[in-house]
Amino acid sequence: MNVQALERLELMRHRLDTDGRVRVAELAVELDVSEMTVRRDLDMLVDEGVAQRVRGGAVAVGPQEFATRFRQHARAKARLADKLLGLVGTGGAIGIDASSTLQRLATRLGGSRDLTVLTNGPDTFRALQDHPGITALLTGGALDARTGSLVGPLAARAANDVMLRRLFVSAAAVDPELGSSESTLEEAEVKLALAGSAAEVVLAVTAAKLGHRAPARAFPLDRVDVLVTDLDPRDERLAPYRDRVRIV
Numbered sequence: 001m002n003v004q005a006l007e008r009l010e011l012m013r014h015r016l017d018t019d020g021r022v023r024v025a026e027l028a029v030e031l032d033v034s035e036m037t038v039r040r041d042l043d044m045l046v047d048e049g050v051a052q053r054v055r056g057g058a059v060a061v062g063p064q065e066f067a068t069r070f071r072q073h074a075r076a077k078a079r080l081a082d083k084l085l086g087l088v089g090t091g092g093a094i095g096i097d098a099s100s101t102l103q104r105l106a107t108r109l110g111g112s113r114d115l116t117v118l119t120n121g122p123d124t125f126r127a128l129q130d131h132p133g134i135t136a137l138l139t140g141g142a143l144d145a146r147t148g149s150l151v152g153p154l155a156a157r158a159a160n161d162v163m164l165r166r167l168f169v170s171a172a173a174v175d176p177e178l179g180s181s182e183s184t185l186e187e188a189e190v191k192l193a194l195a196g197s198a199a200e201v202v203l204a205v206t207a208a209k210l211g212h213r214a215p216a217r218a219f220p221l222d223r224v225d226v227l228v229t230d231l232d233p234r235d236e237r238l239a240p241y242r243d244r245v246r247i248v
Contacts, residue, residue, distance in 0.1 A: 005213060008033070008041050016051055016060035023057040043208045047172060048146070048183050076206040076230035081105045083228050083248055084168060087202055091115065092165045095194045096124055098149030099170035101204055103127055109134060118162045120150040120190050137162065144186055151186035159193035167198035169219075173212035174205050176240035179221045181214035188216040200225040203245075207231050210238075221245050 008031055015022045024042070028035045042058045045051040051058040081104035088094060088105075091114050096102045098121025106127045109115070113133035119125050120139040128136035141155030149155075169191050171180035180203055182188040195201050203224045210229070221227075221244045228248045231238060238247055 005041070006215065008038075009044065012041060012045060012058075013050060016045070016058070021054075021057060021059045022051075025056070027057075040208065040212060044172065044183075044212065044214065047209075076208075077101050077104050079230040080204050080206065080228060081108055084202065084204055085109075087166070087168075087226065087228070087248070088112065088115070089166065093118060093162055095119065095159075095162070095164045095167040095169075095198060097121065097167075097169040097191055097194070098124060098147060101170040101206070102168050105168060105204075116162070118159070118164065118194070120155050120159070120194070121148065122150065123148060139190070141190070144184065146184060147187050149187060149190065151184075151190050155190045156193035159190060160197055162197060164194070164198040166200045166202060167194050168202045168204060169194070170204050171209060171218060172214035173209050174203070174227075174241075175211065175213045176221070176244065178213060178217065179224065180205075180218040182216040182218050183214050185216045188218040191218055195219065195223065202226045202228060204228040207235075207237060211240075 012022055024035050024038045027038045042051060042053060046053055051060060080101060084105045085108050093116035096106055096117055096119045103124045106124045110131050112131060115133060116135045117128055118137045125136050125138040128134050139150050139155040139158035141150035141152045144151045172183040173181050201219060201224050207229055224245050226248055227241055227245045233247045241247060
């Protein structure tokens with residue numbers, strides 16, 4: 001994420017903390033950017049769990065439970081899960097990160113057989129218990145209340161112990177030049193550790209995250225094998241990525 005974008009996000013967080021509310025039109029004028037840019041920035045704050053979108057702007061919220069984040073952008077995430085299901089394959093071991101986007105994939109794995117799934121998401125781990133054909137493994141680590149994921153040295157160590165044929169991850173943002181990025185360094189660290197033992201990386205994000213950068217760098221696009229979005233692969237918004245990664 002460039003300096004200007006970081007400064008915008010910091011200002012919006014401060015306004016939410018002090019005023020409890022921000023308005024798109026006012027921010028666009030003050031920051032000298034388009035209203036679409038402000039809306040995209042606010043979407044990132046929603047994903048962080050510090051804001052809730054309302055008509056004309058956003059209001060401050062406390063930390064959001066995983067179930068709340070799971071309901072956000074529900075239609076787009078459902079389309080993503082439908083696409084991802086066809087990439088799971090049979091047998092062996094796969095990895096699924098702790099994102100609410102990928103938990104939707106976990107809930108659809110009921111027909112899988114002889115599949116091992118490693119995750120750093122406690123909610124995703126619980127969802128996998130309903131599938132008798134799956135052996136679910138949960139990394140150790142400390143629970144990060146900001147993301148609902150397990151992070152830290154124990155999580156990274158467990159990630160290196162299982163050989164994955166495919167890793168499914170989401171991201172806070174994806175930029176065509178810098179690749180994916182995360183809202184926290186700890187989250188990026190665990191995802192990179194998971195990828196260290198993965199033959200392939202599948203990156204799944206909603207269209208709202210394209211063209212953005214978050215504070216913590218994660219995967220360059222040359223480490224991503226497949227980019228999956230809720231868009232039609234021919235959509236022009238995917239043009240900057242088309243020559244860099246396979247798009248589904």
